[in-house]
């Protein structure tokens with residue numbers, strides 16, 4: 482509709498100007514007036530379009546695009562096309578930026594980009610978590626004002642970023658971060674952040690484990706080699722030789738026990754979960770545990786099967802379960818002084834689970850030790866443990882067996898009040914029928 486109106490105005494203007502020009506050439510004054518009026522109208526028309534264009538550009542919206550006549554219409558259309566392609570590019574860029582953000586946010590490592598003045602131009606979600614940055618608020622701020630760790634300041638200012646720097650206690654005291662700067666572009670830098678707390682913890686555990694195993698093997702090995710030298714170099718009588726050989730046997734046994742427990746632990750860590758369709762006969766297991774506990778105690782304790790009303794079978798691996806149960810029973814006998822008592826119970830629980838319990842009247846355990854007892858080589862009384870043939874790995878084995886059977890190890894103890902070690906099995910590991 483507007484296009485038609487413009488066309489009419491345009492034709493009228495052209496007629497006015499044309500007829501004015503013809504009359505002017507014919508020498509009429511009326512022609513002069515018509516020409517001047519026509520020209521004024523023509524200029525006014527151009528100015529009006531120009532203003533329309535300026536108004537549109539000042540409050541630019543594609544939906545507001547004006548329409549015009551001739552060249553103006555072409556001009557409006559050209560500006561419209563340019564603006565549309567610019568908008569399309571803008572939205573494509575926005576999309577790319579969005580997907581770039583979601584990629585960097587999904588990465589386990591954090592990414593921060595810095596300009597040549599160390600100011601943050603971008604930080605991924607993970608980097609914000611690692612460095613304790615605040616989303617938009619910290620953009621444009623100097624990283625050195627936010628991360629003042631002396632190691633990092635030194636690293637950033639050194640300009641030598643071929644290897645990463647490790648910061649301990651950032652942003653929380655128990656965290657360990659690894660940061661690496663990578664130069665890019667003209668003089669920008671990418672700061673990669675990685676939380677290595679877990680890796681460092683595992684590495685420390687591994688180092689401690691190797692050190693502990695070496696230490697545990699070294700003592701019996703030193704004793705053994707001492708006796709080998711003695712037997713080789715000194716003329717011993719039969720009784721001395723007997724004594725030396727029996728001590729050597731004890732030390733060899735000690736090493737054997739340690740190696741057996743290490744192999745068991747290794748197996749428990751790597752082997753597949755125990756079968757959930759193989760019933761392990763519990764009455765036979767309880768009878769065997771009682772016999773062996775009595776043999777270990779050699780009459781020094783009162784050992785009883787108190788309650789054996791639990792399910793007849795647990796679904797799992799016989800060898801593993803025996804290893805866990807016997808570790809608990811042997812510990813109770815080994816740590817309970819002479820004339821103390823040890824009782825074994827196997828009970829069904831109201832929620833369908835079943836509980837194996839070993840209670841002793843031994844020294845009991847202080848609260849702060851309890852959560853650490855299942856750590857490898859953690860011992861409260863080192864002397865008593867070694868004296869009685871302990872390897873320091875028993876409860877670590879029990880914990881593994883429990884979790885492999887979907888169960889848990891429960892410890893209740895207090896100094897002077899004896900201990901109760903319980904192994905709880907979920908209903909899913911209890912056989913419905915007798916084996």
Ligand code: ADP
Pocket residue numbers: 808812813816817841843844845846854855859860861862863866867870871872873874875876877900
């Ligand atoms: P160990 O071979 O030294 O007995 P364990 O892993 O079986 O290793 O036990 C870890 C530590 O827990 C023991 O060294 C001992 O100090 C403590 N402990 C285990 N069972 C008992 C118990 N029934 N009474 C008191 N202390 C215990």
